[in-house]
Amino acid sequence: MIISPPIHAALRIGLFSFIIVGLVSLVYHGTKDKIADNERRALLQSLQSVIDKRRYNNDLVHDKIQLQSGGQAYTIYRARQAGKSVAAIITSTTTQGYNGAIDLLIAINVNGTINAVRILNHRETPGLGDAIELKKSNWVLSFNQLPLKNLDQWAVKRDGGNFDQFTGATITPRAIVNKVKNTALFFQQYQHEIFQ
């Protein structure tokens, strides 16, 4: 086998990279609008799982702000009806679950009640911790319309609170309840900034 000089190899790799990158960027330009549209639609769909679409008329997906608190970044979408604030939808993540991060959406009404909570992503144990999903059980509905009062008593029953835990799985609901509670505290502290 004749070994070709290194410069040939380098040029060859350069040429191949050029062609492949060209192909990828062609496909990228052909799909990027569709992908952006998919992302927007998926986001809107998950936002509408925590707030009824008849309650707002603004461009929910684009009416967002980001706030830092306690080393955590929160993304907040603001629902408004004819310019008047209706609710804030706060995205939040907890790593206190059983297996990896759990992403939540928490909608809090301007009058200080929780509108709804939904779990977006999780990898909790199927059959045990996954009862936090609305598909699997109604547990997550126990947050609906809860006023943000006596927050220090927000805990699962085993920790002396009012929220049910699941048979065989306390860690997952505890993580969710704690996260919703922390997000509620964050909301109370920054309410003015959020609804600016």
Place this chain on the structure above:
Amino acid sequence: MRSDYSKILSNGLWHNNQALVALLGLCPLLAVSNTVINSLGLGLATTLTLILSNLLVSSLRQFILPEIRLPLFVLIIAGVVTIIELIMHAWFYELYKILGIFIPLIVTNCAIIGRAEVFASKNRIMPSILDGLAMGLGFSFALVLLGSFREILGSGTLLAQADLLFGNTAKNWKINVFDDDSSILLAILPPGAFIGLGLLIALKNTLELRLQATKPVTPKVYE
């Protein structure tokens, strides 16, 4: 010529099945095979990758210098997978979200670089495409079998969420095999994947032995 093509097919689907014989690409195989539809989705994406990467490697094989062939294979495969990922992101968004990280990870499926090295870089375009198709179908076949096994035992259903792949008409394809309460949770957890794969390989070996017992012994040549 014809016998060559049928040999390529039978190698890919059975004798040199990438999942059950070569034991390549096990990471996505074990991770995604919890339902039939996930398995089928990843199987099809892998098949498409194999076909395209074999096609590109075979048609560019005069330009691939032997001493830099591996980086070039990696470059081609990474490009192909990125393109497939973009396409799925645009037109199969829900499935894309479920398969998630396993689409980019197709790059690391050794079966693909293996076929580029062993087959596509030494053969003409048509046989290489067929080899990609056969290897991909063999891999998908193993994935779907494992997926059915795990979905039936673990969730008591078959073809749940078929609409992710086949559109709205497939919403009612789901078959409830038995009640969810009596399902075996272990099957959809990671150990279930290992046990299922072990059983599949055992089944394949048993079938192979049965077939050999009825046939005169012929020396086997794998490529």
